[in-house]
Amino acid sequence: MTGEMIQTKAKEFLKKMYGDANFEFNFSIGWLERFKARLEINSYRRFGESGLIVMENIEDALPQIRAKLENFDWRDIYNMDEKGLFYHLQAYYALATKQLEGRKKDKERHIVMVCCNDDG
Structure with a gap:
């Protein structure tokens, strides 16, 4: 809006x-x-894919997932996620006394994967 x-x-x-x-x-x-x-209406930046999630589908699937996980030990259950680390990316905003010229954003990145088993 x-x-x-x-x-x-x-x-x-x-x-x-x-x-x-x-x-x-x-x-x-x-x-x-x-x-x-x-009315405390603020401007927010859209990001991520959370709007694509249908919570009803998740709630329906959780009992089946939990039943399958009961067959494994805590140490054998892992959670893994990946994230792009844009190490050359400049900040969107800066403090300056005049308008700064923009540039095309550098897309060079490393993919970082974080993983942990369920018992820590």
Whole structure:
């Protein structure tokens, strides 16, 4: 959702509530910022794949997974994950006295794999 969408919807609600009365009210950027502060609406960056997970599917599968894991000792159950380590990647933001020029992001990376068995 964008700020422009909030402003447009607010104008629609004003029109529905008061009809075509000649209101001089405009939903300015200042109004939008105060509205977002009152309702604690913040801007967040999207990342990851968590939106693809269907929790109902996981809850249905858990009993079957737990039953299979009961056949193994704790020391034989491992959890492993991999992560890309972008060691040349520059920060997205920087403090400066003037606008900094951007560059194409360096994609060079190492793949790090972390693994641990269930008993630590």
